[in-house]
Amino acid sequence: VDKYAVLGNPVAHSKSPRIHTMFASQTEQRLQYNARLVPVDGFDEAINHFFKEEFGGHGLSITVPFKEQAWECAQHRTARAEKAGAVNTLWITNDGVIHGDNTDGLGLVRDLSVNHQVELENKRILILGAGGAVRGVLEPLLEQKPSELVVANRTVSKAEALVELFPEKPVSACGFTDLSGNFDLIINGTSASLQGDLPPLPVEIVAEHTICYDMMYASETTVFNQWGLAHGARQALDGLGMLVEQAAEQFLIWRGVRPDTAPVLLHLREDMS
Ligand code: ATR
Numbered sequence: 501v502d503k504y505a506v507l508g509n510p511v512a513h514s515k516s517p518r519i520h521t522m523f524a525s526q527t528e529q530r531l532q533y534n535a536r537l538v539p540v541d542g543f544d545e546a547i548n549h550f551f552k553e554e555f556g557g558h559g560l561s562i563t564v565p566f567k568e569q570a571w572e573c574a575q576h577r578t579a580r581a582e583k584a585g586a587v588n589t590l591w592i593t594n595d596g597v598i599h600g601d602n603t604d605g606l607g608l609v610r611d612l613s614v615n616h617q618v619e620l621e622n623k624r625i626l627i628l629g630a631g632g633a634v635r636g637v638l639e640p641l642l643e644q645k646p647s648e649l650v651v652a653n654r655t656v657s658k659a660e661a662l663v664e665l666f667p668e669k670p671v672s673a674c675g676f677t678d679l680s681g682n683f684d685l686i687i688n689g690t691s692a693s694l695q696g697d698l699p700p701l702p703v704e705i706v707a708e709h710t711i712c713y714d715m716m717y718a719s720e721t722t723v724f725n726q727w728g729l730a731h732g733a734r735q736a737l738d739g740l741g742m743l744v745e746q747a748a749e750q751f752l753i754w755r756g757v758r759p760d761t762a763p764v765l766l767h768l769r770e771d772m773s
Contacts, residue, residue: 503556504533504754507546508563511535515768516561519747522767523759531558531755543569551592559591559754561747567602567632574600583665584636589750601753604633605640607746608687608715608739613644615741615765618685618711620644626683627651628676628699628724629690630658633715637689638662642669650683652676654690654699676700682707686733688714688724698723706731715739719772740772741765 506516512535520533538546543566550557562570567586571577574587578601581587587600612618625646627634630653642649649671653659659673676699683705692699693716706712712728717738721729725736744761752758 501556502531502558503550503554504531504559504561505536505550505557506533506561506563507536507538507543507550507566509538509540509565511537511563514563515743516563516747518768518771519744519764520561520751522764523748523751526763527751527755527757527759529755529757532556538566540565544573547573547590547598551590551598557592559589559750561750562588562590567636570600574598576600578602580605580639583639586632586636588636588746589753591754601750602636603746603749603753604742605637606749607742607744608637608713609640609644610745610749611737611739611741612685612713615745615761616711616735616737618713618737620646620685622647623684624681625649625685625687626679626705627687627689628701629653629688629692630655630662630673631689631691633691634689635662635665637687637715638666638671642666642671646670648672650674650679652679652699677702679705681705683710685711685713686728688712688716688722693723696723698727701727703731706733708732709734712736713739715742717743740768744768 514535570587576599581602584602589601651659651673656675663673710733712733714722714724717740744765
């Protein structure tokens, strides 16, 4: 049977095995998918073992903190993975070549536009943070032709470095306190909420038409989404849909069929409540 796994550290909390197992039964694909804890200094060895030594190793999901290392391991990368500087999907072809892609940005865009009917074209979008999570989604967001995309970060130089990757696009960098005017969509891509923290944001960035999107998710409304709603945002969405959509894109790459994400998302929500 074809084998798949998610590699991470930590990885015990990962919802990927549940998601991909549901996709497999829905599409009647025979496969095994499990979570594997990899020591921080053992990533290359784990990849090699999975694809070259273990019988039946077909594809891997890669999570924190290995996405940059996975980018280096991939012998062939898609254009979007190249630009993202990180890989969350690996697979091996019959010729023994290990391929890498990044489905995070597409997952975010699909969750926004397909699941929530949020328009992105000609909209003023703000993204908070400038780490790997944000870098991975910039190009797919820019492809949706927002009128403006602002990247705000605690360390401004990191936001500036990301913006320089897109010299032709309407994208700019600043610090949190430099922000002015309101936005149609504010995406939180900082890891601040993991510590229950909130970046120091001016309240004027939220208006009654603003949609807040937190790339994180939890059983309770995230701190960032609570802040948005308290300041009058129209809607606050969390990143569970992005997680399921990026996984569906992986499944399509690996198996050639696109699963239906709606029932899977519903099950995960039920599990969390
Ligand atoms: P990830 O892979 O999740 O993006 P990362 O590369 O470590 O992780 O990036 C974390 C992001 O969250 C960064 O933008 C970081 O800001 P700095 O670049 O200034 O470090 C941001 N971040 C983390 N904790 C934060 C906090 N308490 N307040 C504001 N921003 C925070």
